[in-house]
Amino acid sequence: MKITAVLGCEAHFQGYTFDELMLTSDELAKRVFRKKTVSGREIKASLPRNTLLKPGDVLLAEARCAVVVRVIPEWVLVIRPTSFAQIAEVGHQLGNRHMPIQIEENEIVVAYHPLLETLFQGMDIACERVLRTLERPFLHIFAPHMH
Known part of the structure; x- marks a missing residue:
């Protein structure tokens, strides 16, 4: 699935289940990347310039399931x-x-x-x-x- 914007934070997606996209802290600054979520969904991101992702950002929401950013310790x-x-x-x-x-x-x-x-x-x-x-x-x- 191609992602072109951050949809909001996970608090705005009450009642959704979350599929976690595990990123390193360095990857929070990448605007173009390809990565799989914990459940195996492939994400292709092409975000606007100067986008810095944050833990809890939602990148995709469909069928009451949202892809949410998590950071690896x-x-x-x-x-x-x-x-x-x-x-x-x-x-x-x-x-x-x-x-x-x-x-x-x-x-x-x-x-x-x-x-x-x-x-x-x-x-x-x-x-x-x-x-x-x-x-x-x-x-x-x-x-x-x-x-």
């Missing part, structure tokens, strides 16, 4: 700096590596990499590897630059 590194100096150091280290981040209350979240974990542990900056379902993708911004 993934390993991330959760960093919890406790001072301005630590915040600045984390920003410096992640920025030099061009790592996309997400900020959640008192946490900085990045895709898990064991070398980052070792780096921050060696700097006595609290961090831990966590299995988390992300609500949005890590967005990469590509711009030419020089060091």
